[in-house]
Amino acid sequence: MDAFKITGGIALNGEVAISGAKNSALPILMATLLSETPIVISNVPRLKDIETTVKLLTQLGAIVEWQDHNTVKIDASNVNQYKASYELVKTMRASILVLGPLLARFGHAEVSLPGGCAIGARPVNLHIHGLKLMGADIEVENGYIVADNNGRLKGANIFMDVVSVTGTENLMMAAALAEGTTYIENAAREPEIVDLANCLNAMGAKVSGAGSDTLVIEGVPSLHGGQYSVMPDRIETGTFLVAAAVTRGKVKCTNTDPSALDAVLSKLQEAGANVTTGADWIELSMDKRPKAVNIKTAPHPAFPTDMQAQFVTLNAIAEGVATTTETIFENRFMHVPELQRMGADISLEGNTAMTKGVEKLTGAQVMATDLRASASLVIAGLVATTETQVDRIYHIDRGYQNIEDKLQKLGANIVRIKTN
Ligand SMILES: CC(=O)N[C@H]1[C@@H](OP(=O)(O)OP(=O)(O)OC[C@H]2O[C@@H](n3ccc(=O)[nH]c3=O)[C@H](O)[C@@H]2O)O[C@H](CO)[C@@H](O)[C@@H]1O
Ligand SMILES: C=C(OP(=O)(O)O)C(=O)O
Numbered sequence: 001m002d003a004f005k006i007t008g009g010i011a012l013n014g015e016v017a018i019s020g021a022k023n024s025a026l027p028i029l030m031a032t033l034l035s036e037t038p039i040v041i042s043n044v045p046r047l048k049d050i051e052t053t054v055k056l057l058t059q060l061g062a063i064v065e066w067q068d069h070n071t072v073k074i075d076a077s078n079v080n081q082y083k084a085s086y087e088l089v090k091t092m093r094a095s096i097l098v099l100g101p102l103l104a105r106f107g108h109a110e111v112s113l114p115g116g117c118a119i120g121a122r123p124v125n126l127h128i129h130g131l132k133l134m135g136a137d138i139e140v141e142n143g144y145i146v147a148d149n150n151g152r153l154k155g156a157n158i159f160m161d162v163v164s165v166t167g168t169e170n171l172m173m174a175a176a177l178a179e180g181t182t183y184i185e186n187a188a189r190e191p192e193i194v195d196l197a198n199c200l201n202a203m204g205a206k207v208s209g210a211g212s213d214t215l216v217i218e219g220v221p222s223l224h225g226g227q228y229s230v231m232p233d234r235i236e237t238g239t240f241l242v243a244a245a246v247t248r249g250k251v252k253c254t255n256t257d258p259s260a261l262d263a264v265l266s267k268l269q270e271a272g273a274n275v276t277t278g279a280d281w282i283e284l285s286m287d288k289r290p291k292a293v294n295i296k297t298a299p300h301p302a303f304p305t306d307m308q309a310q311f312v313t314l315n316a317i318a319e320g321v322a323t324t325t326e327t328i329f330e331n332r333f334m335h336v337p338e339l340q341r342m343g344a345d346i347s348l349e350g351n352t353a354m355t356k357g358v359e360k361l362t363g364a365q366v367m368a369t370d371l372r373a374s375a376s377l378v379i380a381g382l383v384a385t386t387e388t389q390v391d392r393i394y395h396i397d398r399g400y401q402n403i404e405d406k407l408q409k410l411g412a413n414i415v416r417i418k419t420n
Contacts, residue, residue, distance in 0.1 A: 006381030012249035020230035039225035100174035120329035155180030292322035309376035
C-alpha cells in the first residue's frame with residue numbers, strides 16, 4: 001500500500017495549476033451514456049475515480065479513448081450492458097450516477113446499492129423516489145437497484161426532501177430524455193450541477209434553472225455528442241489555499257474559478273490570509289499564525305463539507321478557539337483522532353469539533369480514512385515540526401491528481417513510499 005512521508009515546516013511558495021473538478025467530471029462522464037454519438041470531454045482530472053468511471057463505462061459497452069492526458073472521447077452508441085457491479089460501486093459511490101442515464105436511454109438499469117461508508121450512511125432513496133415519480137418500476141433485489149421502464153420516462157414534479165448533489169444530477173440526466181417537462185424543487189445548487197446542466201445543454205438537452213433551487217428540464221427524444229470542458233476543481237483549489245495558509249506561504253492557484261469559492265475564500269480572509277483573485281486565479285499569502293474561524297457546513301452556497309476537514313487542521317494550529325459544525329454527513333470527523341495524535345487539542349461533541357489552537361503539531365504515523373480526511377492529514381504533515389507518515393493514501397488518490405508532485409513544486413518535502 002502507498003503512504004506519504006512528509007517533513008513539515010516549509011512555507012509553500014509558487015504556482016499550482018488546478019485540475020478539472022472530480023465532482024463535475026464524474027457526472028459528466030456518466031452523462032455521455034445519454035448520447036447516441038461520440039462526445040469529447042476535456043479538462044478531465046486523471047485520478048482513481050476517473051479510472052473507475054472509465055472501467056465502468058467500458059464494461060457497459062462504451063468505447064473510451066484518451067486523446068491526450070486530460071481529454072477523453074466517449075462513444076456510447078453501442079452500449080449493451082446495463083449493470084454497475086458491486087465490485088466497482090463499492091470503490092466509488094458516484095457509480096450510482098449511471099442509474100438515471102441507463103434507465104432513460106435503454107429502459108433498464110441494475111446498480112449495486114452503495115453501502116455505508118466512512119463519512120455517513122449516505123442513502124440513495126431520493127434518487128429512487130424521483131425516478132419512480134417519472135414512471136420507473138424499481139425494486140431492490142440481492143443488493144442491487146433494479147430499474148425498468150417501458151418506453152420513455154415521463155416528466156414529473158419532484159420535490160427533494162433533502163438537498164442532494166448526486167440525487168439532483170441523476171434525476172436531471174434522466175429527465176433530459178423523458179417525455180414532457182420535469183421540475184426538480186429543492187435542487188442542489190452546487191457549481192458542479194451548473195456544469196452538468198451546461199454539458200447536457202451542449203448535448204441538445206433543455207435544462208434551465210441550474211444554480212437555483214428549481215430545475216426545469218424539458219425532455220427531448222435524443223441527445224448528441226460534441227465537446228465540453230470540465231470546470232476547475234474548487235475543492236482541490238481550497239485544499240492548496242489552506243496548505244498555503246497554515247504553512248504561512250504564498251501560493252497562486254491558476255486555472256481555477258474564484259466565483260465557485262466564495263464561502264471558503266471569506267473564511268481564509270477571516271483567518272488573516274491576504275487573498276487576491278483574477279478571472280481564473282487566486283493568490284493567497286499569509287505571514288502570521290492563522291486566527292481560528294468558526295465553520296458550519298451546509299449545501300452550496302454555504303461552506304462546503306468537502307472543505308471541513310482541511311479547516312479543522314487550520315483551526316488546530318490557529319490562534320484561539322473555534323467550532324466546526326458538520327451538518328451534511330453524520331460521521332465526517334474521522335480525521336480528528338488522527339490530528340489529536342499529532343498534538344491537536346480537539347474535542348468532539350455530536351456534530352461539532354471544538355478546537356483550541358496549538359502553536360505546533362508534531363509528526364506521527366496517521367491513517368487516512370476518507371478522501372478529505374486524508375487531505376487534512378497531509379496539510380497537518382506539512383505544518384508539523386517532525387516527520388509524518390500518512391497511511392492508506394488510496395483515499396486521496398481517488399480525488400487529487402498528482403497531489404505530491406504539485407506540493408513538491410511548491411517546495412514541500414513529501415514523498416510517496418510503499419509500505420508492506
Ligand atoms: C461525487 C460527488 O459529487 N460527491 C459529492 C456529493 O456527494 P453526494 O451526492 O453523495 O451527497 P448528497 O448531496 O447526496 O448528500 C447530502 C445529504 O443528503 C443525504 N441523502 C442523499 C441522497 C439521498 O437519496 N438521501 C439522503 O438522505 C445524505 O445522506 C447526506 O446527508 O455531495 C456531497 C455534499 O456536498 C459531497 O460531500 C460529495 O463530495
Ligand atoms: C465525499 C467525496 O466524494 P464521494 O462523494 O465520491 O465519496 C468528496 O469528494 O469529498
